[in-house]
Amino acid sequence: MYDAIGETIFDDRPLPQPMDTSGWSSRSRCPPARPRSLKIRVAKQVGARRTASTLVKRRYAGRGYRVPRQQCDVHLATFLAYDEGKLVGTVGIRLDSERGLRADEIYRDKVDVLRSAGYRTCEFTRLAVDSAATSLPVLAGLFHTAYLYAAVVRGFTHAVIEVSPRHVGFYRRSLNFELFGPERVNRRVNAPAVLLFVPFAAIAAGIDKYAGRVEVPGARGSLFVYGFPPLKRQGSSIACAQPSHRTNAGWRIAARCSSSDSKGDR
Numbered sequence: 702m703y704d705a706i707g708e709t710i711f712d713d714r715p716l717p718q719p720m721d722t723s724g725w726s727s728r729s730r731c732p733p734a735r736p737r738s739l740k741i742r743v744a745k746q747v748g749a750r751r752t753a754s755t756l757v758k759r760r761y762a763g764r765g766y767r768v769p770r771q772q773c774d775v776h777l778a779t780f781l782a783y784d785e786g787k788l789v790g791t792v793g794i795r796l797d798s799e800r801g802l803r804a805d806e807i808y809r810d811k812v813d814v815l816r817s818a819g820y821r822t823c824e825f826t827r828l829a830v831d832s833a834a835t836s837l838p839v840l841a842g843l844f845h846t847a848y849l850y851a852a853v854v855r856g857f858t859h860a861v862i863e864v865s866p867r868h869v870g871f872y873r874r875s876l877n878f879e880l881f882g883p884e885r886v887n888r889r890v891n892a893p894a895v896l897l898f899v900p901f902a903a904i905a906a907g908i909d910k911y912a913g914r915v916e917v918p919g920a921r922g923s924l925f926v927y928g929f930p931p932l933k934r935q936g937s938s939i940a941c942a943q944p945s946h947r948t949n950a951g952w953r954i955a956a957r958c959s960s961s962d963s964k965g966d967r
C-alpha cells in the first residue's frame with residue numbers, strides 16, 4: 702500500500718493490553734486509556750524522512766543531545782509509527798556495507814569482531830518515540846518491523862545499537878540485547894554511550910515465546926509481548942521484490958495476513 706508518506710507494512714493493528722498494571726484502577730482492574738491502532742510505514746519520500754528527523758531532534762534535544770544532520774544513505778531504512786494518523790515513533794536500521802556503520806566511529810574494534818566471525822551485522826539508529834505516545838507498543842512495533850526487514854528480508858544475523866549507559870538494563874530485559882562495548886563518548890550526540898548487540902535468533906525466539914501471550918512466565922518487562930503475533934501462527938507472509946526507486950533503501954516489503962495457517966509463509 703502506497704501513499705504520500707510511505708509504504709504501509711503493518712496497517713491498523715489493534716494494540717495488545719499492557720503487561721504493566723501499575724496504572725490500572727485498583728477497583729476496576731481496567732487498563733488505562735491507550736491508542737486504538739498502530740500503523741508502521743517505511744519512509745519513501747524526503748518529506749517523510751524529514752518528519753522523522755524532526756521527531757528525533759525534538760526528543761534528543763530534550764535530553765541535551767546534539768543531533769547530527771542525516772545524510773542520504775541507501776543502506777538506511779527509516780520506519781515510521783503512526784497512531785490515528787499522527788507520527789508517534791521512528792527508528793532507522795542501517796545495513797553494513799562498504800561504507801560501514803555509524804557505530805564504527807567509536808566501536809570499530811567491536812563491530813569488526815562480529816564481521817570477523819562471519820556475522821552479517823546491522824545497526825538500529827535514530828530511535829525516538831513521542832512523549833505523549835503509549836511507548837511500549839510503539840517501540841515493539843518499530844523494533845519488530847525493523848527486525849523483519851533486516852533478518853527475514855535481507856538475511857542479516859546480528860544487530861548493534863549505541864545507547865545511553867542508563868538504558869542498558871531496559872534493552873537487556875526487554876529485547877535480549879547483550880553488553881558488547883564499554884562506555885565511550887559519542888561525539889555525534891555529545892553524550893556517553895555503550896554498545897549493545899543482539900543475535901536476531903534471540904529476537905525470533907522472544908517473539909515466538911511471548912508475542913501476544915501475557916500469561917507466559919517471564920513476559921513481564923519484555924517488549925516481545927507487545928510484538929506482532931508469530932508469522933506462522935497468523936498466516937502472515939513477507940514479500941520482497943526487486944530493488945525499486947520508490948523507497949529510500951531500494952526495496953519493497955508488504956505483509957499479507959490470512960486467518961488460516963494453510964496460507965502461511967510463501
